Amino acid sequence: MSSLAPRSDFPILLAHPGLRYLDSAATSQKPRAVLDAISAYYSEDNANPHRGAYELSVRATERYHAARERVARFCGVADADCLIFTRGTTEAINLVASAWGRANIRSGDEVIVTGMEHHANFVPWQQIAFEQDARFRICELTPDGRIDLDELRAMLGRHTRVVAFNHVSNALGTINPVREIAAIVRERSDALIVCDGAQGAPHIPVAFDSLDVDFYAFSGHKMCGPMGIGALIGRRGTLETMPPYQTGGDMIEFVLDYRTTWNVLPHKFEAGTPNVGDAVGLAAAADYLDGLGMDAVRAHELALVKLATTALGDVDGIHIYGPPPEDRSGVISFTLSDIHPHDLATILDGDGVCIRAGHHCAQPLMRRLGVAATARASFYIYNDEADIEALLGALHRARGLFGYAGV
Amino acid sequence: MPESDSPGTSLATLYQEMILDHYRRPRNRAPLPDASITVERNNPLCGDLIQLSLAFDGEIVRAAVWRGQGCSISSASASMMTQAIAGRTFGHARTIAARFGAMLSGDRAAADDELLGDLRALSAVARYPMRIKCALLPWSALEEGMLGKRGVGDGG
Numbered sequence: 001m002s003s004l005a006p007r008s009d010f011p012i013l014l015a016h017p018g019l020r021y022l023d024s025a026a027t028s029q030k031p032r033a034v035l036d037a038i039s040a041y042y043s044e045d046n047a048n049p050h051r052g053a054y055e056l057s058v059r060a061t062e063r064y065h066a067a068r069e070r071v072a073r074f075c076g077v078a079d080a081d082c083l084i085f086t087r088g089t090t091e092a093i094n095l096v097a098s099a100w101g102r103a104n105i106r107s108g109d110e111v112i113v114t115g116m117e118h119h120a121n122f123v124p125w126q127q128i129a130f131e132q133d134a135r136f137r138i139c140e141l142t143p144d145g146r147i148d149l150d151e152l153r154a155m156l157g158r159h160t161r162v163v164a165f166n167h168v169s170n171a172l173g174t175i176n177p178v179r180e181i182a183a184i185v186r187e188r189s190d191a192l193i194v195c196d197g198a199q200g201a202p203h204i205p206v207a208f209d210s211l212d213v214d215f216y217a218f219s220g221h222k223m224c225g226p227m228g229i230g231a232l233i234g235r236r237g238t239l240e241t242m243p244p245y246q247t248g249g250d251m252i253e254f255v256l257d258y259r260t261t262w263n264v265l266p267h268k269f270e271a272g273t274p275n276v277g278d279a280v281g282l283a284a285a286a287d288y289l290d291g292l293g294m295d296a297v298r299a300h301e302l303a304l305v306k307l308a309t310t311a312l313g314d315v316d317g318i319h320i321y322g323p324p325p326e327d328r329s330g331v332i333s334f335t336l337s338d339i340h341p342h343d344l345a346t347i348l349d350g351d352g353v354c355i356r357a358g359h360h361c362a363q364p365l366m367r368r369l370g371v372a373a374t375a376r377a378s379f380y381i382y383n384d385e386a387d388i389e390a391l392l393g394a395l396h397r398a399r400g401l402f403g404y405a406g407v
Numbered sequence: 408m409p410e411s412d413s414p415g416t417s418l419a420t421l422y423q424e425m426i427l428d429h430y431r432r433p434r435n436r437a438p439l440p441d442a443s444i445t446v447e448r449n450n451p452l453c454g455d456l457i458q459l460s461l462a463f464d465g466e467i468v469r470a471a472v473w474r475g476q477g478c479s480i481s482s483a484s485a486s487m488m489t490q491a492i493a494g495r496t497f498g499h500a501r502t503i504a505a506r507f508g509a510m511l512s513g514d515r516a517a518a519d520d521e522l523l524g525d526l527r528a529l530s531a532v533a534r535y536p537m538r539i540k541c542a543l544l545p546w547s548a549l550e551e552g553m554l555g556k557r558g559v560g561d562g563g
Contacts, residue, residue, distance in 0.1 A: 340478035342477075342538070343422070346537070357453070358453045372477075403427065
């Protein structure tokens with residue numbers, strides 16, 4: 001099967017014809033349309049938005065506003081002012097943990113995360129719980145790498161203040177049933193629901209307004225956009241009653257000598273000169289992905305991950321982690337005999353196959369899996385069957401180098 | 408990907424028999440009840456972990472053992488290092504460490520230096536910049552251990 005997006009849309013794949021890029025869960029490659037949009041913004045429209053009375057600044061402001069509307073539409077948000085641009089998922093979650101957490105988490109409250117979280121959706125909650133003298137709790141996983149919903153039910157109660165979980169696990173690829181989890185949480189508590197969508201938004205259709213979570217965070221660079229931009233989506237009522245995260249320019253209404261009032265949404269949470277160039281790039285990425293169709297993106301990744309799981313499953317000594325491919329995004333996390341994942345990654349690189357090896361910024365999960373590291377291949381719209389064949393060939397070569405017969 | 412040689416040749420050099428042997432049958436992986444100092448080093452990027460225990464006799468490394476988890480490169484490096492430094496003075500151990508570091512920086516003379524003994528099997532790591540840190544992890548623990556000894560003083 002061929003790639004969903006034309007490989008020729010991606011300048012980096014043209015620049016490195018032998019490249020087998022299987023690390024899109026870390027960051028995706030960028031189509032020319034995105035690079036061109038960023039370049040065009042700086043070439044034609046660049047000025048500091050929200051400030052100048054001159055036409056160019058008005059144009060930059062309009063571009064920024066339009067980018068927000070476009071990205072909001074991509075993730076099913078009707079009220080675009082509830083989409084706050086951030087540097088990425090990490091900053092978005094820190095924003096909630098810090099601004100909402102300091103104002104609302106009290107001594108004796110409970111903050112729940114799961115055992116499969118990326119450090120970005122784990123450490124901020126662990127730390128804010130510690131600061132606020134709240135109890136930090138971790139919902140365990142089922143043996144096949146899903147959130148244990150029975151355990152979650154048992155953990156919830158009147159003390160639960162926050163429940164934070166990922167839409168899709170970056171290390172296992174598990175797709176979590178967001179709506180079902182939200183319903184469980186709402187039924188048993190008044191907790192704030194925070195969903196880390198870093199691995200969700202790039203790979204499966206997201207309709208925030210029907211997810212019933214309070215916050216959803218994602219990064220632009222994993223969905224064909226540039227590095228350095230992402231978003232936090234929240235509900236207007238929650239965002240309006242929250243204190244700001246950072247203070248400074250752009251986010252103020254009046255600065256009096258001894259008191260300051262805040263600007264309206266979304267500016268209240270966007271202190272300093274906004275990242276217009278990357279917002280424009282992210283909007284172009286949304287155009288690009290919607291052009292392919294997010295249902296088609298999901299179908300393509302599912303087809304690849306099924307093929308890869310079958311092919312890799314036949315390799316002697318392989319162990320694949322996580323649920324069956326139907327319930328995973330385009331991620332396959334594995335170990336091979338006693339070959340350390342770092343050694344695997346080095347050997348695969350010799351064939352131009354780029355995979356990630358390590359703890360995937362999910363050390364709590366690695367402890368639960370009982371491994372120090374795994375190898376992870378992840379697929380996206382520009383991957384095709386040849387990438388899987390290259391991966392398979394390189395794995396056989398690794399076995400040969402480590403003295404395993406029967407290639 | 409290294410710039411010279413075909414990937415197959417250089418990978419075969421990197422993963423030569425001696426490296427895999429030390430990876431699979433690590434030497435000096437035993438407890439050291441009378442250790443003078445134990446140093447833990449990890450690489451937070453990849454999760455490799457080395458715990459090095461040293462027993463000193465004055466300024467001599469009388470015994471060196473290690474535990475931990477890591478890739479073949481960091482494990483083989485730790486295994487060979489503990490063999491190379493046992494019974495050596497601090498000064499001699501530092502000389503070996505310096506030559507080893509030079510070898511990983513691509514110094515060809517160091518890669519031929521008999522002082523390094525079996526450690527020369529790791530010379531191919533120099534061609535894999537991302538892996539040099541793996542090979543150096545146990546050595547940074549060694550340096551900290553010898554410094555710690557000095558810091559604690561001989562009174563203890």
